[in-house]
Amino acid sequence: MVVSPVHFIAVPLLAAFLMPILAKVNKNLLRIVPGIVLTYLGYVSVVLMNRVATEGTIIEVLAGWSAPWGINLVYTPFTGFLATLMIAMSFLIWLYSFKFKKVDDEPALKYFILQLMLTTGSVGLVLTGDIFNFFVFMEIIALSSYALTAFYRDRNGAEAAFKYLLIGAFASTLFLLAIVLLYSQVGTLNMAEISVRMHDVPTSMKVSILVLFLVGIGIEAEMFPLNGWAPDAYSQAPSPVGVAFAALVVKAGVYGLVRITYTLFGIEGSGIGPFLIIMGGITLVMAEITALKQTSLKRMLAYSSIGQMGFVLIAFGIGTHEAVFGAIFLMFNHAIIKGLLFMSGSYLVYNTPNKEIKYLSGYGMKMPVISLFFSLGALAIVGLPPFAGFWSKLYILLAAADGALYGLIALILVVSIIEIVYYFRVVGRLYFGKPAEGSIMRKPTVGGMIAMSILAIAILVVGFYPDIITGYIDAAASSILNTDEYIKNALGAVNELTPVENIIQ
Amino acid sequence: MEDILKLLGGAAATMLLAFVVGATYGGLVRKIIARTQNRVGPPWYQNFVDISKLYMKDTAVHHGVMQHIGPAFAITASVTVLMFVPVLREGGWFPWFENLNFKGDIIFLIYMMVFGSLGMALGIGQTGNPNASIGVSRGLSMMVGYEIPFVLSLVSVMVQTHTTSITGLMEWQTQNGWLMFEAPFAFITMLLAILGMFHYAPFDIAHAPSEIASGPPSEFGGKYLAMMMTSGSIFAFAKLVFLVDVFMNGASNLVMLVVKTLLLYMVPVLYGAVSPRYRTEQAIRYLWGWPVFFGIIALIYSIYI
């Protein structure tokens, strides 16, 4: 049973569509199916990661058509790393939401299908080598996350979903427009070929394509002016979906941004780097400032994860190998730490009226384990040394220092002071307020506990001994950086350029 | 072995001398103040009589262990200051009197002067007498007041003569004249500081007889009061000798010593006899006003000459 990247997409899609039928057969089957699928995908990703580490990028041509037309999946160390990260996180999310909606089964079925769709969309987006396929997967993610945000009937999920949909649809139209213009200039959809043919496109057209792409994917990656929808969507979605947002959707958005800027347009000397730094910086500052003033916990976490994404953008903007390494490391850290924060946070605020922080006082005694997870997450996200967050922040700062961007370092550090303030305000309230009587605690499910403890252990292990994953991240950083190696591999499957010209004119 | 004997003998002799001279000064002061208030005043040997009467008294009341330690601190401080100050220059015919001065220096002496009052304050605290505690709080606040100009003048002197030990100062003075004239501003600051240090009239808020029943020692009777008075007189003498050594190049013989110390002693006494009493914060404000101003000039003067 040869293992190939296409399984990443085919198997979960198949499972997603089979689920309604299976659910009819046996009620709790629908809970187990995603687990099986995700474990299998986990196995696939592990095998592929080793293969990629040994033989280099794996190219998977779909449906026979060679590169310029057919869609090919490019499994480079970078995309492989992201895919594994996403699968691992969605496995944990599945574990976390195992007992989800025990009450009436019907939405649970929808929930699991959508969750599986979300995973497929994001993994597919990361792996695909074709720009239009990228658009299709982006839409899959978008659609499933619209539905998931509006999942709960009682809360105003609908409003959040509608805002997300409005902006998301806008993003997809812009993205499509960009593809249209790109196709008109370059005539091919395969990313590798695009980047080859990009430098003979007139600059004015090239700029407008780039801008459209940036804004289109920027909405998904929550850049500053474009992230209006994000805090509402995060806070109104059910808690496992919040984790999915933080771990999968945003990562896909940022990957898209990076793939376009790095591979299609090339980062050196084209002014994109400084643009990313500035936009990342503004996102970071704006998100952290608003987070400071938040009263509801989930909105605060939402703004903080937007801020972290701004930080990743800054790192990618710097563009040196060290910076990219730091950025990928931060993406990994952000996924696990923010996941833990969302999971534990949602248990904490489960039954406080509209998720206010001020009702949390004194929960340290009543829910000791959950608050311990939350404070561990808080300490890690802020970047205090013994935990995972510190190393990624350190590498990015080192890269910034090499680039003599002292202003940037100062900005990052000042903002992280703000971050410390609002996180420790919550931790302080957890442990040292007077518990309000009569607040009912929500016992965490077994699955939830396992998921959270895995994440906590991951934070500690990476914190103490970062060398476990630095090897993979190094490979990933180098693979994203040298685009020509990417092109050589992607086009290697089809050595000669098929005569496109003779067909059209 | 021989010089230890000499040392002990010298120490005993100095202590006796200090006590005698100190007590007579006490008597003299009472007489002078009385005279200015045109009443006859007690005879000059009145202090000796009081102290000996107090020692002879049988019953003595105490409030616990600290009341023993307090006067012990006081006597230690005054005698140690005496020990470390060269009472007579070695040239004189009483060589025994220069005892341990080569071992200590001026900063050490500044601290020893403070040591006495702090120790006594602890003893007084034990007694629990409210008047005493008020006296202590005023006394200590005043101490902060007059320490500053006192130190200012000493520091400027030290900087000018490039030595921090008293013997060094005296050698410097033998070469180029009394510091009284060489460092005029320092001397003026010192005079103003002395007003505060000897707790005479303008600055006697701490022992104010009318308000707080003689202040801190009000709870001490019998042998404790006696011990306090002896150490008081020795301390007065020791301070005077120290000042004479610093500013007037010490004395080679006893007569010179008495003359110089008496002259110096008259400044606070006479000024005190005629002036009313400052409140504590007025005292502190005053002591941090003019004296500190002169002190700073002295410092600048010492740096740039």
Add this chain to the structure above:
Amino acid sequence: MGGAILAYLAKRITPMLSSIVSFLAISSAAVVFFTMTSSTDVVTVSVRNFTLQFGLNAYSWVFAAMVMGISALVSLYNIAYMSGKDRLGYFNLNFTLAIMSMMGIVFANDWISFFIFWEIMTWSSFLIVVYNGIDEGKIGTKYMIFSAVGGYAMLMAIVITNSQIDSFLIADLINAYPTFGHGMQAMIGILFLIGFSVKAAVMPLHVWAPRAYSDSPMSFTAIFSGLLSKMGIFGMAIMFISVFSKASIGDTFIYSQVIAWLGGVTAVMATFYAVIQKDAKRLLAYSSIAQLGYIVTGLAIGTKLSVMSALFLAVIHALYKGILFMAVGAVERQAGSTNLEQLGALIRKMPWTFFSALIAAIALAGIPPLGGFVGKWMLYESMITSTNPSHLFLVILIFLSSTAAFLYVYRLLFGLFLGQEEPEWDHVKEAPAPMVIPMVLMALTLILLGYAPGLLFEPIANGMEFLGFENVGWQMSSLSNIWGDTVDMQYVWGSVVTLFVLGAIFITIKNRKSTRYVTTKDIHTSGEIPEAHENLTYAVDFYKPFERAIEPVMRKTMDFYYNHFGNGLESLFGFVRKIYTGNGQTYAMYVVIFLVILLLIGEQIFK
């Protein structure tokens, strides 16, 4: 060496049980440390592209010994102090973590591990500061913000140095420092100094210290103010001695002048605050900030004598501050309150605590026979003999604060132990043994150091030679300055003690039989005898006149400015978050506007 690290790593897992376990862990680490000091091999942990080095050198031995010794004693005290309290496991975890991180800092050879343990120390002490749960005045967040500012300033400096010389080793920074450009030297220097002076509570950055010291449990405050602040001094000493001395002439002048005066101002202001405090804990907190001010001044002056005095004072300060905080903790535990105005006359009930507090107070005030005087003397001498004139005026400032120190020292002793005996405190008994033993032990070391300061001079001298000074001379017991004047501590000590003993014997023996003890109620009050319940202790507003005298200086505290700044920021952020109006359409409008702007200026940025 390996043993020491192994030991304190081992204690990381045991603290959850109870303070007894944490005591055993710390003391075992102390024992291992003292036996293993000879080997100076280096333990390295490699992380991706750089290695974290741990090694012990002469200079860090001084601090390590101090940390180990005092924390072992304080953890013994901790057992008794914390026996009644709840959430013991949580407290001990952080207690041991803080001590472990201090050891880590002292051992670190490179900046990254230095920073790692620095941050662990910060947040573990933060978790203890908020342990009592009283959060009014937002002391927890204030502490966290300030130490974050310090920590991140240091991180920035580390990152910049790495970009210059591409290595994290402290030694590399030391010998590469002169080669940097003028601007670079200044930036790195100032950033490091900010980082260290937050912990050493130097004036502008000290706002967190008084509340943090007084709000956390007393057993930890002894560590907190005694040792944690010394880590700031540890770092500052490295910067001043080995780094700045090599910097271009222009720089050293600024650093030593500015920091020296900052230290002086801190000392004076903190002492003034201390004098007017009502609560013993706050009084001690301000006093330890003042003492730190001395040490910082000593370091900043930079002559051989002043650095020696600063390090000596650092150790002595840790000792007597430890005793005083423990004593106040004992009083708090036995009598239940530390308010100077209500307590009184505990001397008869808690004699041993009083004895150690008295010795500590004498040392703190710098009175001759004890170690405090030695440190102070050297500090004054170094300032008087120093060449640049501004130090002379600094002497006056320092002297003012040390004389004012007598005030609050007396107020502390009088408030807690002396004065009228009140019926409400009759139930008070002496503190349990494990509390008293560490205090008395530390008091005895203070007395010993008074007699023979050389015991401490020797390691400090080796440390200073390691850092960059040449042939630092020291004698066993006589102190000398460059002008050749000496004070022989043996003579001083001898004369004072013999005289004291003679005086005490004389006064007790003299007609022994006829003196009788009488309670503090029966006093000379010109006739009307006070009844039992009448409280005659004069302790309220003890130094009102002094307070009125220094009124003009005290009007605005630094805290006022920080709160003002904080609220200003808060309202600004409140305004900023309005940008998310909540209306979907406005978000779409933002997108379009952003798109149009980009299209227009796209040419320039993406050329």
Add this chain to the structure above:
Amino acid sequence: MENIDFNQILSIAIYGSAVGLILIGLYAVLMKKHLTKIIIGLSIIDAGIHLLFIAIGYISNGTSPIFSEKGISLVSEGTKMVDPVPQALVLTAIVIGFGVTAVALSLVIRLYRHHQTARIDQIKTLKW
């Protein structure tokens, strides 16, 4: 006049109408307050882009890109085939547009039932 060949005008017309559609849709989304109008505006924009996509792939008097015998024979005679790729993409894009609109409408129904209003500026519970 006749030298302006017919294809030139046709392509300008098509491109012009595509851009026009996009602008109209944009106006609807940004200005209109009623939710359904916004959704209609969105689909107008979609339609505009699809039109643009097809226009790019059009070759004047090219034949449809189906490899039937007739098609291949035509190609052998030299008439070009129209570029098939945009047409394929537009198909998927239309389906996606349809999906999004369906979800949007269901959300609008839910919003109306919850807020009893369909004006977007009244639905602002989630702010800051």
